[in-house]
Amino acid sequence: LYSAWQTVDWLTSRKAEEEALRTLVQSGTDIQALLARNTPQGLEVGTATALPLGGGRYDMVAQIKNPNLRCAIQKVDYTFTTAAGEQANGSSFFLPLEDKLVMVLGVSLASPPGNVSVALSNINWQRIRDIAKLSLPQFSLSNQQLEVLPASDGGLSTTRLTFDLTNESVSNFWEVGVKVLLTVGNTPQAVGYQVAQNVASQTPVRLQFFWPGQEVHSDGVVVKPEVNVLDPSVFKAR
Numbered sequence: 001l002y003s004a005w006q007t008v009d010w011l012t013s014r015k016a017e018e019e020a021l022r023t024l025v026q027s028g029t030d031i032q033a034l035l036a037r038n039t040p041q042g043l044e045v046g047t048a049t050a051l052p053l054g055g056g057r058y059d060m061v062a063q064i065k066n067p068n069l070r071c072a073i074q075k076v077d078y079t080f081t082t083a084a085g086e087q088a089n090g091s092s093f094f095l096p097l098e099d100k101l102v103m104v105l106g107v108s109l110a111s112p113p114g115n116v117s118v119a120l121s122n123i124n125w126q127r128i129r130d131i132a133k134l135s136l137p138q139f140s141l142s143n144q145q146l147e148v149l150p151a152s153d154g155g156l157s158t159t160r161l162t163f164d165l166t167n168e169s170v171s172n173f174w175e176v177g178v179k180v181l182l183t184v185g186n187t188p189q190a191v192g193y194q195v196a197q198n199v200a201s202q203t204p205v206r207l208q209f210f211w212p213g214q215e216v217h218s219d220g221v222v223v224k225p226e227v228n229v230l231d232p233s234v235f236k237a238r
Contacts, residue, residue: 040071048118049188061103061191062118066094074124083114101179138168139225156213164204172236173199182218190216
């Protein structure tokens with residue numbers, strides 16, 4: 001009887017240990033799955049390009065997307081690097097699902113850039129707990145016109161892009177950064193950047209971009225307005 005009791009006790013203890021181990025493993029699996037669900041996907045980085053301006057100066061541009069719905073980036077640094085190792089730096093932010101242009105304009109280089117790469121660093125992620133409460137900005141374009149203006153004195157022509165930008169959001173903004181990219185097919189031809197001031201809701205703002213001395217022929221225009229609604233100071237009271 002004593003031997004039988006010891007056997008039953010050992011089997012019972014063994015079963016309890018196995019059950020505890022199985023629970024622990026399952027718990028660890030759940031933690032790993034939870035961590036995986038809460039880890040943001042990396043930014044999707046497009047091809048970097050250096051556009052010549054003349055006189056050894058270049059505009060550097062790349063298109064980058066944040067594929068995450070519930071994660072934003074308060075700040076990220078980016079670095080363009082040429083084939084010769086020369087670098088140009090900038091920083092930006094990314095809202096959820098935002099697809100934007102990052103650029104550094106008018107970079108002076110000692111030698112032609114060749115192939116250009118862009119690298120990201122110091123990414124400051126921010127978890128969006130309630131995406132429904134985040135008022136993402138919305139913009140529309142109208143009356144867009146791209147034209148080449150001949151020089152009156154027989155010199156170099158100038159390319160001009162004109163359009164109306166309308167803030168479709170319910171909020172008013174102190175400033176809105178506006179980036180543009182002119183392309184032929186998928187190949188960048190020219191880029192530009194300016195800041196629109198006092199952008200009111202539902203009120204068109206007329207914007208003009210100029211490329212002096214450049215006759216840019218383009219079959220595509222990309223316009224990327226951006227405003228960091230994660231920063232409360234961007235909002236202008238009604």
